[in-house]
Amino acid sequence: MSETPQTFEEWWVGSHYRKFVQQEGLPLYEESYLENLATLPLAEWERRGGKAAYTRLGDQEIVNLQVVEIPPKGELAPEKHMYESVMYVMSGTGATMIWQEGEPRKTIEWAEGALLAIPLNAWHQEFNSSGDKPCRFFFGTSMAQAINQYHNFDFIFNNPFVFRDRYSYAMEDYHVKDRHWNLRLSETNFIPDIRKLTLDAWGEKGTRTSIMRLHMGNTDSQIHVLEVGEGTYVTAHRHGAGAHVIVIDGQGYELLFNPGDENNPARHRKVPIKPYGVVSPRLNEYHQHFNTGKGPFRQLAFKGWTASPATSTSKGDYDPVGAARSNNPHGYAYKLRYDKEAPSVREEYYRELEKNGVDLRLEPIDQGAK
Numbered sequence: 001m002s003e004t005p006q007t008f009e010e011w012w013v014g015s016h017y018r019k020f021v022q023q024e025g026l027p028l029y030e031e032s033y034l035e036n037l038a039t040l041p042l043a044e045w046e047r048r049g050g051k052a053a054y055t056r057l058g059d060q061e062i063v064n065l066q067v068v069e070i071p072p073k074g075e076l077a078p079e080k081h082m083y084e085s086v087m088y089v090m091s092g093t094g095a096t097m098i099w100q101e102g103e104p105r106k107t108i109e110w111a112e113g114a115l116l117a118i119p120l121n122a123w124h125q126e127f128n129s130s131g132d133k134p135c136r137f138f139f140g141t142s143m144a145q146a147i148n149q150y151h152n153f154d155f156i157f158n159n160p161f162v163f164r165d166r167y168s169y170a171m172e173d174y175h176v177k178d179r180h181w182n183l184r185l186s187e188t189n190f191i192p193d194i195r196k197l198t199l200d201a202w203g204e205k206g207t208r209t210s211i212m213r214l215h216m217g218n219t220d221s222q223i224h225v226l227e228v229g230e231g232t233y234v235t236a237h238r239h240g241a242g243a244h245v246i247v248i249d250g251q252g253y254e255l256l257f258n259p260g261d262e263n264n265p266a267r268h269r270k271v272p273i274k275p276y277g278v279v280s281p282r283l284n285e286y287h288q289h290f291n292t293g294k295g296p297f298r299q300l301a302f303k304g305w306t307a308s309p310a311t312s313t314s315k316g317d318y319d320p321v322g323a324a325r326s327n328n329p330h331g332y333a334y335k336l337r338y339d340k341e342a343p344s345v346r347e348e349y350y351r352e353l354e355k356n357g358v359d360l361r362l363e364p365i366d367q368g369a370k
């Protein structure tokens, strides 16, 4: 790295994020779907201990996942970094210590279902509290974006700046904050089990669908928890790349297809979804969630850390309808209404429900509508 490059091959860096993952000596998973983060093969992680892997899903480097496992009685080395990070626990029990330089430490205990914001550039360290079981979690992060922007690992991981506006020990309610600011919008930093989080109805997205958008870590994080009721599926939609949808409860399948293939079911890709699968559509790739189980289907989504054009109007006002609003095929997000989808989509859903003995709970649609 210190030597002056002599050839194009030596000089060219396709992606500083890829280079970082190589330096970490960890696997990088690509594509737009991974069947199960809980069983994804990981490699020994020299820098922090435990095992880990990275993702580069949906052909983008805006949001990524860092999947981590700590062996029984194990711990990771502390770190801090100039990128946003939110932790979700898939299995096991443990704790995260969080602190700013020169301040006392806070310990947050967690188990499956917990969602915890890691404040920007604050120290954090994770521990497995079990003597006989590993624990596994992932961080949804803006690491790829930050590394590509600054491409200086020392700046990212060894930066002395303390963001006291994001977190300080003096913020006594930080880890219990649960402020429901507006319809479908809350501010929080720690939720012990998002599988039980109360959501707001989102009829514009689909029948018996509900959502809660979460701003975490004193940022404009675009994170949400979405639930699709039993016997229901949501409308297909598409938008920019970077969204990661992680299934946290229930079962079903996902349809992925490209614009132009709306009425060509042979080109619809159908993948099973159950905890802890992840779908991360490519730019404008349609995606559509189908609940085929008994009980609700729930997912956690990461869409980045900057204000989303889907939830703020051109004047910057909050729009609770969000990505379900758009009927404009050239807009940021586009929703394919139930009555515009290929008739086979619903027919196939009937068959899947029948196999599982679940009743359809959707209004009939007029497939001939304009």
Ligand SMILES: [Fe+2]
Pocket: 237, 238, 239, 243, 287
């Ligand atoms: Fe989406």
